[in-house]
Structures are given as C-alpha cells and as structure tokens.
Amino acid sequence: MAAPTIKIALIGNPNTGKTSVFNQLTGLNQQVGNYPGITVERKQGSVKLPGNIKGTVIDLPGTYSLNASSIDENVVIELLLNRNDKDFPDVAVVVTDVENLKRNLLLFTQIKDLEIPTILVVNMADRMDRKGISLDIPYLEEHLNTKIALVSSRKGIGIDALKKLILDYKNLSTEPCLNASSIDPEYFNKLRNAFPNQLLYKLWLVITQDVNFGALERNEIQNSSFTKTKSELKRLQQKETIKRYQFINDVLKSGLTVDSSKAKDLRAKLDRLLTHKVFGYIIFFCILMLIFQSIFAWSAIPMDFIDESFTKLSSWASKSLPPGKLTELIANGIVPGIGGVVIFIPQIAFLFLFISLLEESGYMSRVVFLMDKIMKRFGLSGKSIVPLISGTACAIPAIMAARNIENWRERLITILVTPFTTCSARLPVYTILISLIIPNRMALGFFNLQGLTLMLLYLLGFGGAILSAYLLNKILKTRYKSFFVAEMPNYKMPLFKNVAINVIEKTKAFVFGAGKIILALSIIIWFLGSHGPGDNFKNAEAYITQQPQYMNLSQDEIDNEVAAYQLENSYIGIIGQTIEPVIRPLGYDWKIGIAIVSSFAAREVFVGTLATIYNIGSSSDDEATIKQRMDAEINPVTGDKVFNFATGVSLLLFYAFAMQCISTLAITKKETNSWKWPLIQLFGMSTFAYIVSLVAYQLLK
Amino acid sequence: MKTSLAGLKKGQKAIITDFNIDAIPLKLLEMGCLPGNVVELLQIAPLGDPIYINVNDSHVAIRMETAEEIDVEIITDTI
Numbered sequence: 001m002a003a004p005t006i007k008i009a010l011i012g013n014p015n016t017g018k019t020s021v022f023n024q025l026t027g028l029n030q031q032v033g034n035y036p037g038i039t040v041e042r043k044q045g046s047v048k049l050p051g052n053i054k055g056t057v058i059d060l061p062g063t064y065s066l067n068a069s070s071i072d073e074n075v076v077i078e079l080l081l082n083r084n085d086k087d088f089p090d091v092a093v094v095v096t097d098v099e100n101l102k103r104n105l106l107l108f109t110q111i112k113d114l115e116i117p118t119i120l121v122v123n124m125a126d127r128m129d130r131k132g133i134s135l136d137i138p139y140l141e142e143h144l145n146t147k148i149a150l151v152s153s154r155k156g157i158g159i160d161a162l163k164k165l166i167l168d169y170k171n172l173s174t175e176p177c178l179n180a181s182s183i184d185p186e187y188f189n190k191l192r193n194a195f196p197n198q199l200l201y202k203l204w205l206v207i208t209q210d211v212n213f214g215a216l217e218r219n220e221i222q223n224s225s226f227t228k229t230k231s232e233l234k235r236l237q238q239k240e241t242i243k244r245y246q247f248i249n250d251v252l253k254s255g256l257t258v259d260s261s262k263a264k265d266l267r268a269k270l271d272r273l274l275t276h277k278v279f280g281y282i283i284f285f286c287i288l289m290l291i292f293q294s295i296f297a298w299s300a301i302p303m304d305f306i307d308e309s310f311t312k313l314s315s316w317a318s319k320s321l322p323p324g325k326l327t328e329l330i331a332n333g334i335v336p337g338i339g340g341v342v343i344f345i346p347q348i349a350f351l352f353l354f355i356s357l358l359e360e361s362g363y364m365s366r367v368v369f370l371m372d373k374i375m376k377r378f379g380l381s382g383k384s385i386v387p388l389i390s391g392t393a394c395a396i397p398a399i400m401a402a403r404n405i406e407n408w409r410e411r412l413i414t415i416l417v418t419p420f421t422t423c424s425a426r427l428p429v430y431t432i433l434i435s436l437i438i439p440n441r442m443a444l445g446f447f448n449l450q451g452l453t454l455m456l457l458y459l460l461g462f463g464g465a466i467l468s469a470y471l472l473n474k475i476l477k478t479r480y481k482s483f484f485v486a487e488m489p490n491y492k493m494p495l496f497k498n499v500a501i502n503v504i505e506k507t508k509a510f511v512f513g514a515g516k517i518i519l520a521l522s523i524i525i526w527f528l529g530s531h532g533p534g535d536n537f538k539n540a541e542a543y544i545t546q547q548p549q550y551m552n553l554s555q556d557e558i559d560n561e562v563a564a565y566q567l568e569n570s571y572i573g574i575i576g577q578t579i580e581p582v583i584r585p586l587g588y589d590w591k592i593g594i595a596i597v598s599s600f601a602a603r604e605v606f607v608g609t610l611a612t613i614y615n616i617g618s619s620s621d622d623e624a625t626i627k628q629r630m631d632a633e634i635n636p637v638t639g640d641k642v643f644n645f646a647t648g649v650s651l652l653l654f655y656a657f658a659m660q661c662i663s664t665l666a667i668t669k670k671e672t673n674s675w676k677w678p679l680i681q682l683f684g685m686s687t688f689a690y691i692v693s694l695v696a697y698q699l700l701k
Numbered sequence: 702m703k704t705s706l707a708g709l710k711k712g713q714k715a716i717i718t719d720f721n722i723d724a725i726p727l728k729l730l731e732m733g734c735l736p737g738n739v740v741e742l743l744q745i746a747p748l749g750d751p752i753y754i755n756v757n758d759s760h761v762a763i764r765m766e767t768a769e770e771i772d773v774e775i776i777t778d779t780i
Contacts, residue, residue: 064728064731064732065727065728065731067727067728067731069726069727069728099758100758100759102733102757102758103731103732103733103757103758103759106731231722231723234722234723234727235722237727237730238722238727238730238735241727241730241731241735242735245733245735245757267760268743271743271744271753272744275744275746275747275753276747277747280747281747365762368762369744369746369751369753369762370746370747372746372750372751372762372764373746373748373749373750373751374748376764483726483728483729483767484751484762484763484764484767485726485728485729485732485761485762485763485767486751486761486762486763487732487759487760487761487762488753488760488761488762489760490760
C-alpha cells in the first residue's frame with residue numbers, strides 16, 4: 001500500500017520569499033489554476049520527501065494576518081477554518097523573513113491558535129550575518145511551541161532540513177502560543193459556553209470575518225447575544241494585535257539579537273534615488289521605454305517567424321493533404337487559428353520577464369508609490385500604469401499584467417479599460433485610413449499632418465481608457481472598502497528560477513486558457529467567411545467564368561473575382577449586407593460592413609478583407625495597391641468617394657473605441673472568470689464607438 | 702510636539718499616541734502601527750501623497766488621508 005500523501009500549506013506574509021520556498025520544494029511540478037468561482041491564483045505542487053513519501057504543497061496567497069481584507073486573503077482563512085476541505089493541510093509551513101521576524105510572527109501566532117501542526121521557516125537566513133542578526137533557535141522553538149527551519153530559499157540552503165520536519169509533522173506541538181481570549185474574558189466565556197464543540201479562536205475569526213464557514217452558521221452567532229458593533233469588534237481586534245505583539249516582543253527579546261552597527265542599509269539610498277521627484281520619474285520612464293521597445297520591436301522578430309511558419313504550414317497542408325472539407329478545415333481554420341494563439345507568446349513572455357524582474361527586485365512597489373496619486377483619481381492603482389502602457393503593444397499581455405494589482409476593484413477597472421489603448425493591431429488600419437483622408441502636408445511648417453493624426457489617435461486611446469476608468473469608478477460597487485497600505489519591500493537581486501517559472505506559467509496560462517477560446521472563435525469566423533448558404537456561394541467559379549466581362553482575364557484575376565464573389569455570398573458577407581442599414585448612418589457601405597465583421601477576429605484583418613472584396617486578392621500585401629483601389633471606390637448612389645473624409649474619420653474613431661478583438665474578450669473572460677465582464681466590454685465599448693462615429697460622420701458629411 | 706502623522710517632515714521620528722480606529726485599516730495595525738511604537742517618515746511621494754514610513758520595522762506606504770487619522774508626538778528632528 002502506498003503511503004498517504006502529506007498535505008502541506010505554505011503560508012506567509014507577502015515578500016517573505018514564500019514563492020521561492022515553494023519553487024525550491026516543488027521545482028517545475030506545479031499546477032497553476034484558479035480557485036472555483038474567483039480569480040485568485042491557486043498554486044499547487046508536489047514534493048518528494050525523504051523515504052519516498054509524497055507531499056502536495058499548496059502555495060496560499062500572501063497575507064499579513066488571518067483578518068482578511070481581500071478575496072486573496074479570504075482563501076487562506078476559508079481553507080484553514082474548514083477541516084472538511086479536501087485541501088485542509090496536515091501541516092502548515094509559515095514562511096517568515098528574518099529581517100521582518102517580528103511582524104511575520106503575528107500571522108504565525110494566529111495560525112498556532114487554530115491548533116494546526118505548524119513549522120516556522122525563517123527565510124533569507126543568508127542575510128543574517130550582513131544584517132548583524134543572530135537567533136537563539138532552541139529558545140525560540142521552546143517558546144513558540146514549534147520547530148524552526150533556517151532556510152535560504154535563494155541559495156537552496158535548509159530545504160532538506162525543512163523536508164525532514166515536514167515528514168515528522170505528527171510530532172509537532174499543536175498548543176497555541178498565547179491565550180487570545182483574555183482580551184475580553186467575559187465575552188469569550190459566553191462564546192465558549194454557547195459553542196462548546198468549536199475552537200474558540202475559530203469562532204472569533206468567523207465572527208470578525210466575511211468568510212463562508214460550512215458547519216457553523218454565521219447568523220446563528222450574529223443573532224445571539226454576542227452581537228457587537230463593527231467598531232467594538234475592531235477595538236477588540238486591536239487589543240488582540242497588541243497582545244500578540246507583546247507576546248512576540250517578549251519572546252524575541254531573548255531569542256533575537258541585532259547588532260545594528262553591522263547593518264548597512266542600501267535601501268535608504270536606493271529609495272532616495274528611485275522615488276526622487278525628477279530621477280524617479282526619469283528612471284521609471286526609461287524602464288517603460290525598455291519594456292515598450294521589447295514588446296514592440298524585439299518580439300517582432302519571433303513573431304514574424306511564427307507568422308511565416310504558420311503560413312507555410314497552412315499552404316503545405318492544403319497542398320499535401322487529400323483535398324476535401326477536412327483539409328480545408330485544417331489548412332484554413334485550425335492551423336491559422338493555432339498560429340493566432342502562438343503569435344502572442346513572444347510579447348507575453350517579454351512583458352512578464354520585465355514584470356517579474358520589477359516585482360522580484362522590489363522596484364514595483366516604488367512605482368506604485370510614485371504613481372498612486374495620479375492614478376487614484378481615476379479609480380486605478382499606481383500599478384495600473386504598466387498594463388495601460390503595455391496595451392500600446394497588445395491588450396492580451398497587458399490585461400494579464402493587471403494580475404499584479406492586489407486590489408480587485410482597481411484590477412477589474414484596469415482590465416476593463418486597457419483595450420482602449422491603441423494596440424499595434426490598430427496600426428495597419430490607422431495607417432491606410434490616414435493616408436487616404438489626411439493630406440501628406442506639413443502644418444505650421446514642421447508638423448506632418450498624418451503623423452499628428454496618428455498621435456492624436458494614441459492620445460484618444462489613453463483618454464478613452466482614463467475617462468472610462470473614471471466612470472467605472474463611480475459606477476462599480478465594492479464589498480471591501482479600499483484602503484491603501486502598500487508594503488515597501490527591501491531590494492533584492494531577482495532570482496532567475498523564480499522569474500523563469502513565472503514567465504513559463506503566465507505563458508502557459510494564456511495558451512491553455514484564452515488560447516482555447518481564440519482558436520474556437522477564429523475557426524468559427526473562418527467557417528462563416530468561407531461558407532455560404534445557397535448556390536451563389538457554391539457556383540461562384542462557374543458564375544464568374546460565364547460573365548462576358550471576365551472572359552479576357554488571366555487565371556489569377558479570375559481567382560480574385562471568384563474570391564470576392566464568394567466572400568460577398570458567404571455567411572459573413574450576408575451578415576455584412578444585413579447590418580448595412582445599421583452602419584449606413586456611420587457612412588459605411590456593406591463592403592466595409594463585411595470588413596468590420598471579419599476583423600472582429602483581429603483588427604488588422606480589416607485591410608486584408610477589403611483587399612479580397614475589392615478583387616485584388618488577399619495575398620497581395622502591397623499597401624499601395626489596396627490604397628489606390630480604396631481611393632477609387634465610388635458610392636453608386638451619391639457618386640462620391642466611399643472613403644471620403646467623413647467616412648474615414650468615422651472609421652478611425654470606430655476602430656479606436658470599438659471592442660474589435662476576440663482575443664481580448666477571451667483573456668478578459670479568463671482573468672475575471674466570468675463572461676459578464678467581457679460582455680460589458682464588448683457592448684460598452686462598441687456602443688460608445690458607434691455613437692462617437694455616428695456623431696462624427698453626421699457632423700462632417 | 703504633538704501633531705498627526707501627516708504633519709511630520711521627511712526624516713522625523715515620532716511616537717504614535719492615538720488614532721481614530723474606525724478610519725485606520727486593520728492591516729496597518731497588524732503591521733505594527735500601534736500606540737507606543739516609533740514611526741519614522743522616510744519619503745514623501747513627489748506629488749505629496751502617499752507617504753512612506755517605517756514603523757515597527759515595517760516599511761509601508763500609506764495615503765495622507767490615513768496619516769491624518771494618526772496622532773503622534775515628535776521625538777527627534779534631523780536636520
């Protein structure tokens with residue numbers, strides 16, 4: 001019989017190196033998912049303990065205490081209070097930072113009160129010498145009723161000793177460190193008498209928290225004589241905190257000595273520089289430029305390669321496989337669909353490389369400090385600046401980057417407004433439209449009008465994001481009052497292993513999460529564009545070759561005519577024609593309608609679709625040809641140019657604001673764990689785009 | 702000298718005397734922002750808000766609106 005698996009929960013304050021300990025224990029044997037129904041990341045891994053015993057490690061979200069102030073922290077309490085949870089740990093491993101031992105022990109004493117076998121990991125032990133810290137381990141073990149593992153997760157020291165302690169968890173004391181009920185003996189006695197079978201501290205947590213707690217009904221407690229006002233409860237929590245610190249201070253007085261003469265602090269110097277009113281912003285700006293450069297320019301190289309490879313694979317498949325429906329599906333639906341997912345990987349990897357470096361080094365907290373006041377006004381966090389700027393490359397990695405915002409409400413607003421920023425997929429659409437309607441002239445002697453328009457569109461994107469954040473901030477209700485308390489962790493050299501695992505995990509999360517939806521939707525769009533009802537679609541080739549005006553055309557030209565005719569009669573073509581009454585007030589004809597519908601898969605498809613409709617062949621990437629053809633297009637009713645100034649401006653505005661990207665919707669679904677928010681994005685943004693374009697066209701025509 | 706935490710100058714140290722418990726996040730108390738503890742103002746953000754303090758060896762940034770609710774007694778002045 002196989003030995004049972006030991007269930008281990010890793011708990012600790014943020015910035016204690018908890019994730020490094022997790023990575024050291026589990027290596028790459030990790031699964032990252034979400035807790036059911038909420039967006040909190042759930043990290044689990046397996047560890048091999050001595051004697052071939054297996055363990056499962058859950059890396060619980062970082063928390064400062066068992067008093068939850070966010071959904072992340074709620075996860076910790078809900079698990080630790082529910083002994084029937086399948087993940088309820090056999091042993092809790094509390095990770096602490098040797099430099100912040102006093103504060104970190106607060107959480108430790110709370111967990112001890114739950115009478116769960118607990119190991120204390122004192123991490124970053126390699127810094128002790130440098131900081132002049134020494135610990136009396138036997139003394140601390142005795143007074144904290146625990147076993148201590150001195151660990152340096154960065155250097156991999158002490159991990160084996162920790163594994164041995166885990167294996168031996170049955171011998172750990174489950175005695176609490178202190179008697180929290182002495183803060184109000186009368187009240188706690190009443191509680192004890194009313195619920196004799198429950199752990200007293202657990203009752204206290206249930207009373208003070210908003211957590212689900214199966215066996216014990218909250219109402220039962222609240223409706224009884226134990227009711228206290230919120231303010232009274234908070235005063236008791238304060239008393240409890242003071243009592244815990246008294247205990248911790250007493251223990252550390254003998255257990256911890258700091259020779260402060262040895263402590264040389266780099267932190268103060270770096271802080272002065274990085275939060276300086278001039279240099280602080282310059283450095284941040286340079287880092288943003290570097291990130292921008294990497295996702296815009298450097299990732300273009302692998303992206304071009306991926307694009308080419310998938311195009312080749314697609315044409316190879318259509319040539320080599322036996323002709324038929326299945327081959328068409330593979331060559332034109334599945335392969336480009338997968339390509340459409342893979343193409344995002346370089347940008348995601350680059351962005352998360354930088355973000356992990358910034359997080360790991362401790363710099364991100366300084367950015368929050370620098371930017372908080374500006375972003376606060378719009379209901380955003382200082383950290384929202386990274387997603388908003390990254391959005392200029394692509395909204396997909398940008399929305400994923402919002403994960404680093406702890407406050408759920410600020411994170412949600414950031415996710416919802418990020419797609420307004422001008423992403424690189426809008427550029428081909430912008431370039432061609434601008435070159436059609438804006439004269440290539442200088443204004444005021446040195447401003448190129450076309451360049452100016454492009455810049456205006458970028459500003460419009462940021463404006464849209466900020467404005468909608470402001471509105472959402474007014475509309476959205478939140479369960480938690482938003483307080484701003486941001487720890488400023490010490491600076492650290494980023495660990496390669498942590499950064500690498502983070503980049504891999506984020507990329508995997510994208511490919512297997514949003515990737516599935518993107519693939520499915522792009523196959524649907526391909527199907528709608530390449531199939532049609534009735535005979536018109538099927539007999540396109542016969543029809544075209546019979547028309548007298550096409551008699552003298554070359555085979556290539558005939559192919560183009562056939563493709564255009566097919567697109568017109570495909571499902572997408574029919575949708576485009578059906579929506580014409582709706583889009584005519586915006587100045588668009590049904591051909592533009594088709595391009596708008598098909599570019600729903602990705603904005604840049606707009607140009608290619610128009611190329612197909614105008615019979616110049618979608619393979620022709622020659623922008624000049626497309627432009628000429630678009631310029632020559634005449635509205636049969638009015639005799640005007642189709643792409644006149646009013647229509648052009650209307651289209652530019654439409655593409656600036658409309659939610660024309662299924663990949664973004666897919667990632668929003670993935671990140672918010674609900675279809676509600678992507679649907680709000682879709683209808684909110686597209687309605688706004690429609691109204692703005694309508695007004696613009698009606699004013700300008 | 703008595704003032705609120707928001708009234709400290711950069712580099713000044715003070716002892717926390719009292720605070721309006723209903724306006725202070727519990728998280729801040731748990732980080733050691735409690736009466737009797739020493740607090741040092743390390744940095745003020747370039748736009749005047751938030752501020753960056755060291756209390757009980759916790760380095761935290763809080764907004765001015767929170768700092769105003771914390772009463773302190775200044776103990777040292779650095780030049």
